[in-house]
Amino acid sequence: MGMGNSFETITVLQYRLKAAQEELAAFQSGEKYIRMEKQHLTQVRALERRIAKLEAAVAKEHSHAITIRNQWFEIFEQLQKECDRMVAEAVKKADMMEKRAIRAEKQRDTALEKVTSQRRELYKVKTELDDEKQKVQKLTAQINRNYENSSIPSSKSIARKKISNSREKTGRKPGGQPGHRGHCRKKLTPTREIYLPAPEEVLHDPDFKKTSKTITKQKIDISVEVHVTEYHADVYYNSKTGERIHAPFPQGVIDDVNYGGNLRAFLFLLNNDCCTSIDKSRRFLSDLTDGKINISKGMINNLCRSFAQKTESQRKEIFCDMLLSPVMHTDCTNARVNGESSYVFVCAVPDGGVLYFARGKKGHDGIKGTVVEDYQGNTGPRS
Known part of the structure; x- marks a missing residue:
């Protein structure tokens, strides 16, 4: 297997070497340069033709853009002229409306002056009419005066009628009749009784004898007194615990000075039912007690809340x-x-x-x- 691969590699290398030698020979002879130059010229001419086409297209588009621009300029000029014409018409119309408004304002002012003048005349006429009505009423009242609605005696009235007395005579005297129970002032339970001494003429004349009848008459009056109740509570000290205690004070006795229910109710009624101001209520109470009691405004103001809580x-x-x-x-x-x-x-x-x-x-x-x-x-x- 190793020998086969080496053979193939050698064969490939030989072919490549042969091709390289041929290409080197072509370069040495100049044929390769000639072919490359021809190929380059062909590509250059193709590019020049393409550039020429593109330049022609650019020139055409440029010419078209100039045409479009000129058309837009013409359209813009037409629109500008139309806009100027419309603005001129609007300004003219606005001037006309302003003149009409000024004329309408003048007419309105004239109408208002006329209405004001008519109102004044109407007021004057109404005033005169009211005066005349009052005069007529006064004269009518004077004409209609008689003994029934005025101090004129009946004898002076025209076509007077005699007033008949339909009461029957009883022969009694005017005023309270005998046996009628009188309406006298109601007597109260006396808080103090004073026995008047006998007159001096009774003491010196033995003919006067005391009867069983006693005449009593009452004199009713009111008085304002200040009642002050002071509570004393001894303090006790525990020597072992250090605790200090004292007897509890009655309900409502909290501060060093406390005001009773009667005084508080009096101020509440004076301030609310009688609609008296706080200052006047304080001054009235101070005057009643000769300046002994001077209550603060805050306390009187809080009476409503205190009474509201209780109710x-x-x-x-x-x-x-x-x-x-x-x-x-x-x-x-x-x-x-x-x-x-x-x-x-x-x-x-x-x-x-x-x-x-x-x-x-x-x-x-x-x-x-x-x-x-x-x-x-x-x-x-x-x-």
Whole structure:
């Protein structure tokens, strides 16, 4: 096998050597150069012909592009002329519209002046007419005056009629009749009794004898007194634990100075029911107590919240009763709540239940949390 492969390799190499020798001989003789030159010239001529065709095509396309460009220039010039014409027409039309607008404004101003003048004349005529009507009413009233609608006596009226007295004479004197129970001032339970001493003439005349009859007359007056209750609680110290304790104070006695329920209720009613300002309420209380009690504005302002917290259960009960009521009246008004402007929604039912809701907004946001939000009966504005 090795010998066969070597033979084939030698044979191939011999053929290649022979071909190379022939090609070398051709190069040495110049035939190869001649063939290559001819082949090169043939390729060059083919390329020159191709270049000529391409140059002709380029020239043709260039000429076509110039033609197209000239056509576009012509079209653009035509469009430019058309655009200039349309712009000129639009400017002309705008000038005409502006002139028409100016003319219309002048006509409007003239018409307004005319209307104003007519209104003035109409107002003048109406004023004169009202004056004449008042004069007519006054004269008519003067003509229609008689003893029934004025102080003119009936004897001076024209075609007067004598008024007959249809009452029967009883012979009684005018005023309260005997046996009629009088309407006197109601006496109260006396808080102080004063027994007046006997007159001096009774003391010096033995003919006067004391009877069983006693005349009593009352003088009713009011007075304002300041009652101050001071609680004392001894402090006890535990020597082992260091704990300090004292007796518990009554309910409501928390701060060093506390105000009782009567005073708080008085200020609440004065500020709310009587619509008295906080400053006037403070000054009024200070004047009543000769300057002994001077309550701060903040406390009076917080009375509404304090009373509202105490009546929360009652308000919830009224709220539930209103939801079951067949008819409910509602209204909304403006008011100042805690110094700020608010909308107050009023809900009332025929049995006397009334609730007030202060809100910062109206509409759907305002009725949230009120009886109106969940009410299913008939609602209407209060008359």
